[in-house]
Amino acid sequence: EAQVTQNPRYLITVTGKKLTVTCSQNMNHEYMSWYRQDPGLGLRQIYYSMNVEVTDKGDVPEGYKVSRKEKRNFPLILESPSPNQTSLYFCASSLYSGATGELFFGEGSRLTVL
Amino acid sequence: QKEVEQDPGPLSVPEGAIVSLNCTYSNSAFQYFMWYRQYSRKGPELLMYTYSSGNKEDGRFTAQVDKSSKYISLFIRDSQPSDSATYLCAMSGNTGTASKLTFGTGTRLQVTL
Numbered sequence: 001e002a003q004v005t006q007n008p009r010y011l012i013t014v015t016g017k018k019l020t021v022t023c024s025q026n027m028n029h030e031y032m033s034w035y036r037q038d039p040g041l042g043l044r045q046i047y048y049s050m051n052v053e054v055t056d057k058g059d060v061p062e063g064y065k066v067s068r069k070e071k072r073n074f075p076l077i078l079e080s081p082s083p084n085q086t087s088l089y090f091c092a093s094s095l096y097s098g099a100t101g102e103l104f105f106g107e108g109s110r111l112t113v114l
Numbered sequence: 115q116k117e118v119e120q121d122p123g124p125l126s127v128p129e130g131a132i133v134s135l136n137c138t139y140s141n142s143a144f145q146y147f148m149w150y151r152q153y154s155r156k157g158p159e160l161l162m163y164t165y166s167s168g169n170k171e172d173g174r175f176t177a178q179v180d181k182s183s184k185y186i187s188l189f190i191r192d193s194q195p196s197d198s199a200t201y202l203c204a205m206s207g208n209t210g211t212a213s214k215l216t217f218g219t220g221t222r223l224q225v226t227l
Contacts, residue, residue, distance in 0.1 A: 031213065033213065040122070041219065042120075042217045042219035042220060043202065043217040045213075050213070056213075090157050092157070102148075103160070105157030106157050107155070107156055107157050108155070108156070
């Protein structure tokens with residue numbers, strides 16, 4: 001089954017404790033991206049990757065890191081989480097960056113930072 | 115002011131009703147318009163995609179774009195309880211790239227029996 005898989009789905013952590021949210025897709029997509037979704041603000045892009053070893057900042061990159069060492073994986077790293085990073089996070093992929101907008105989303109990772 | 119405005123709802127309608135969901139936008143460079151549907155505790159999924167102005171129909175769903183008014187709509191005919199979800203509009207400029215989508219905040223729809 002074609003899918004984007006995120007882990008963990010739910011996480012509660014404390015300020016400053018480094019964490020990684022993994023994302024993997026099995027569709028051989030070149031393009032991958034991370035979004036956060038907050039009430040009243042909608043989906044905002046954090047980082048995206050056009051292909052392996054190519055990443056770029058989205059609209060809200062502060063406090064986050066990413067890497068794209070393999071085509072299928074695109075982990076999101078919070079080096080020192082803060083409460084304002086409490087949010088619902090989505091990983092998404094697309095066949096290529098020029099695709100006509102069809103993003104395939106994971107099921108989301110709900111993060112709470114205390 | 116946000117680039118894309120969308121009424122958050124919730125919008126509650128009885129089963130069988132015609133539903134109209136709307137977004138307005140300010141960026142005249144937007145050329146590609148999409149509607150995503152997001153069920154509770156799930157990721158968004160693409161529902162409809164249109165390019166430039168006009169209508170597009172897919173079963174019970176019709177997407178409409180009026181670029182002169184910077185206004186897009188999604189109509190759902192014969193609404194069903196399974197249509198209960200949050201509907202997100204999304205749009206992008208000339209390149210239509212997945213990397214440059216701007217999303218609305220979503221409208222929550224509840225279809226009641």
